Amino acid sequence: MKHLLNRLLDRRTALAAALVVGFAGGLAQAQDTRQAVAGDSVIEQIKQRGSLIVGLSTFVPWAMLDKNGELIGYEIDVATKLAEDMGVEVEFVPTAWDGIIPALISGTFDVIISGMSVTPQRNLTVNFSEPYSFSGLRVVVSREHEGAISGLEDMNRADFTIAVRRGATPVTFAQQALPNARLLQFDEDGAAIQEVLNGNADAVIASEPSPSAYAAEYPDKVFIPFDDLFSVTAEAMALRKGDPDALNFFNNWIAVNWRNGFLEERHDYWFRTQGWADQLPQ
Numbered sequence: 001m002k003h004l005l006n007r008l009l010d011r012r013t014a015l016a017a018a019l020v021v022g023f024a025g026g027l028a029q030a031q032d033t034r035q036a037v038a039g040d041s042v043i044e045q046i047k048q049r050g051s052l053i054v055g056l057s058t059f060v061p062w063a064m065l066d067k068n069g070e071l072i073g074y075e076i077d078v079a080t081k082l083a084e085d086m087g088v089e090v091e092f093v094p095t096a097w098d099g100i101i102p103a104l105i106s107g108t109f110d111v112i113i114s115g116m117s118v119t120p121q122r123n124l125t126v127n128f129s130e131p132y133s134f135s136g137l138r139v140v141v142s143r144e145h146e147g148a149i150s151g152l153e154d155m156n157r158a159d160f161t162i163a164v165r166r167g168a169t170p171v172t173f174a175q176q177a178l179p180n181a182r183l184l185q186f187d188e189d190g191a192a193i194q195e196v197l198n199g200n201a202d203a204v205i206a207s208e209p210s211p212s213a214y215a216a217e218y219p220d221k222v223f224i225p226f227d228d229l230f231s232v233t234a235e236a237m238a239l240r241k242g243d244p245d246a247l248n249f250f251n252n253w254i255a256v257n258w259r260n261g262f263l264e265e266r267h268d269y270w271f272r273t274q275g276w277a278d279q280l281p282q
Helices: 002-040 042-049 074-086 097-105 169-177 189-197 210-217 244-259 262-272
Strands: 051-056 089-094 127-142 161-165 182-186 203-207 230-239
Touching (some): 051 097, 074 089, 161 169, 169 182, 169 230, 182 189, 189 203, 203 210
């Protein structure tokens, strides 16, 4: 009996030792996995490259070309400050809106900073940071309809044409709220409003402050029929899935720059004033 007990104790001791070794090995393997994930992060690629590559589309006042052909706007200020805080240069890659997510996934750039609203559909394909901006949609209408438009229902008819930016939130909103209206889609908001100015469309649906800017710039051509904001949205940075380190960094950067006032100050400048308007081509 004594020998049997000794054998049982020896086996328990051996099992305990094996568990300890296995646990230690598991910890080491987990640590190696974490280090491998960190090494693959786009953050490390940006640091090694020495530049942050940003995908964006141009639309007022997020990103625009000034008189010298240089990019200016809220997104430009945000991305430039982000790169400065990372200690790297910034490179912008203007991209058509309907191709911007595929371009991100293919590795054309590191992150999308382009007024992209967070939606469940987009979130199936990309990861979103915390919001760095909040906005909503507004309607601007041709003066030809002055007095005849008091609500969305007055626009929901087959002979009413609405211009929107292709692939953006206004497309989904128009399709759902105005299913009977004719929809024209363009690569840029500027092309959409031009259709109204040329008499080829009756209205534009776009994210603020573009509609208010159009109404101020072309008061004899267009007007805002009602003050309602639709589809109030949060805009965030979009990055490829499977990169927790990058998501952590962007989230913390946004939190810091909300607290220190940078994001609010830059947002107010570009969205609440026209002090930058004289920088644009006439």
